[in-house]
Amino acid sequence: MRRSVVFAAIVSAGGLTAGCGRLGFDAGTDPDAFRIHPSAGVVEVGESIELTVEGGEEPFEWTTTVGQLIGEASRRRAIVVDADVVVTVRDATGAIVTAELASGEWETRFEYAGPTSWAYPTSIVSLADGRVITTMAVRQSSGEERWVVFGGRGADMLELDSFSLGLALPSLAAQVVPFAELGCVVVGGADSADGSRALVRGSTDCASFSTWDDYRPEASVATAASGVAVDSAGGVWVVGTTETVDDVVSFVRFSGDRGATWETRATLGETYARSIAIAPTGMMYILARNRSDASLSLFEASPDGTAWSEVDHYSPSQGIYFNGEGRPNLVASSDGSVYYQYGIEGGVNGGTRRFEPATRTTKLLATLDGGSHLGALASDPGMQSIYSTGRVAPNGTGTRAEVWVMRPGATDWAAQSTYQRGADEDSEGTALAVASDRSVWLAAWGWRQGVRAAVIRQLQ
Structure with missing residues (x-):
């Protein structure tokens, strides 16, 4: 069965983890996930969403919590929704930057x-x-x-x-x-x-x-x-x-x-x-x-x-x-x-x-x-x-x-x-x-x- 998820933030002892996003369950079913802006609304596991980076210096390195390198890219990149994966983006200086949902048309x-x-x-x-x-x-x-x-x-x-x-x-x-x-x-x-x-x-x-x-x-x-x-x-x-x-x-x-x-x-x-x-x-x-x-x-x-x-x-x-x-x-x-x-x-x-x-x-x-x-x-x-x-x-x-x-x-x-x-x-x-x-x-x-x-x- 496909699971509905939202783009949300990680909760850690220090609060929000800057620059990271979790593709996790909606707050109604998973207390560890909650909405931040911009929200994709409800999407499905396996669907692709587009993220964009504000600020930072190109090129950007996009990685997951399991160490998977998903490529160097410009400010915009498509991500396949996975309820158990956290995406981290670093710019050319190594600093973590925030990836947001790309604007529609x-x-x-x-x-x-x-x-x-x-x-x-x-x-x-x-x-x-x-x-x-x-x-x-x-x-x-x-x-x-x-x-x-x-x-x-x-x-x-x-x-x-x-x-x-x-x-x-x-x-x-x-x-x-x-x-x-x-x-x-x-x-x-x-x-x-x-x-x-x-x-x-x-x-x-x-x-x-x-x-x-x-x-x-x-x-x-x-x-x-x-x-x-x-x-x-x-x-x-x-x-x-x-x-x-x-x-x-x-x-x-x-x-x-x-x-x-x-x-x-x-x-x-x-x-x-x-x-x-x-x-x-x-x-x-x-x-x-x-x-x-x-x-x-x-x-x-x-x-x-x-x-x-x-x-x-x-x-x-x-x-x-x-x-x-x-x-x-x-x-x-x-x-x-x-x-x-x-x-x-x-x-x-x-x-x-x-x-x-x-x-x-x-x-x-x-x-x-x-x-x-x-x-x-x-x-x-x-x-x-x-x-x-x-x-x-x-x-x-x-x-x-x-x-x-x-x-x-x-x-x-x-x-x-x-x-x-x-x-x-x-x-x-x-x-x-x-x-x-x-x-x-x-x-x-x-x-x-x-x-x-x-x-x-x-x-x-």
């Missing part, structure tokens, strides 16, 4: 232009049944703007919801998140004849949507929702902003009964709330831009979401920039750490910060300069790695959509993918999702021959 799974003048994807999530759900802001050729939700498994993406409050009045779906097992919740804003409103639309099957909330605190006040999260009990938390000529207030709203009733749990003055995230501990976080000086604030609250305090404040000289069209850029990890990122006004660069609740400290992890602009954040299951997407600045050939990854323990981004829909034309990554099988989904837009389309790509 990116494929374009879906493009949407349709009868539109443009389509802009704002968020994407992966569901337990393998479907991906993406939201888009779409301007019809007639001039009408709508929010549109698509869902499927890539090539079979179907339009699930198309919504606005009136012809020729703009609406924007800012973010979608999973709800219950196979449902989802979408938040955003929509203009009506008497002003803009914060909208929440939900579905218990991500197929048939209805309006769960239509919120504006008073007439003629510009209102929109920008972020949404679902807690472990199924409660829906929404953040957004109301704005007048003289005042800006962010709101936190909650529903514990699938949108039947809502209450405003808190307000944050003089801020534009951007994203909300809930840690496994139940602690809640909001990322916001301050009105007075365009600085960034991270707020924290206990699980009831009523009292918020600032735990990080960052004020670059050029001011913080959050793109107004979606882009969830706040992630609460399984170990309690909170990752968040931003752009600098003018779109010239961006940075990533990490807040550690246990020590109440914040660290700047990485910056991207020279016109590279960070957009959305996502994490893989177990928060072993985080991913970011955005754009790389023009260099005479148009902007490019970029995907970066930050491995466990790293403090900088590594470029993983570059995409340009049309040669010498602009493209940009706007949202990411990582599925339970660790495949990565990218939502992007790009021009080609005068047509701007939304694009969904997958890394398997």
Whole structure:
């Protein structure tokens, strides 16, 4: 009988053995083996996987625990899975180096232009049944703007919801998140004849949507929702902003009964709330831009979401920039750490910060300069790695959509993918999702021959 295994690490008295990998049983059946990044998912004994080396000097010597020399090679090598063999890799200096699973291939799974003048994807999530759900802001050729939700498994993406409050009045779906097992919740804003409103639309099957909330605190006040999260009990938390000529207030709203009733749990003055995230501990976080000086604030609250305090404040000289069209850029990890990122006004660069609740400290992890602009954040299951997407600045050939990854323990981004829909034309990554099988989904837009389309790509 063939045995299912995963690429895992060796456990020794000193902890992990650096640079070695064990092809052993899954943690569920073998207590001596457990997953590290990058995981192959479940593979079979006798199958071949490809490993690649980061760092070190060529050539590399690949050996096994039984002393078998499996050849000198460049950075990439195929290994046959054996549940009882440990592979060690040394570089030209004799130092042990780390071999990781080689990246797969990116494929374009879906493009949407349709009868539109443009389509802009704002968020994407992966569901337990393998479907991906993406939201888009779409301007019809007639001039009408709508929010549109698509869902499927890539090539079979179907339009699930198309919504606005009136012809020729703009609406924007800012973010979608999973709800219950196979449902989802979408938040955003929509203009009506008497002003803009914060909208929440939900579905218990991500197929048939209805309006769960239509919120504006008073007439003629510009209102929109920008972020949404679902807690472990199924409660829906929404953040957004109301704005007048003289005042800006962010709101936190909650529903514990699938949108039947809502209450405003808190307000944050003089801020534009951007994203909300809930840690496994139940602690809640909001990322916001301050009105007075365009600085960034991270707020924290206990699980009831009523009292918020600032735990990080960052004020670059050029001011913080959050793109107004979606882009969830706040992630609460399984170990309690909170990752968040931003752009600098003018779109010239961006940075990533990490807040550690246990020590109440914040660290700047990485910056991207020279016109590279960070957009959305996502994490893989177990928060072993985080991913970011955005754009790389023009260099005479148009902007490019970029995907970066930050491995466990790293403090900088590594470029993983570059995409340009049309040669010498602009493209940009706007949202990411990582599925339970660790495949990565990218939502992007790009021009080609005068047509701007939304694009969904997958890394398997």
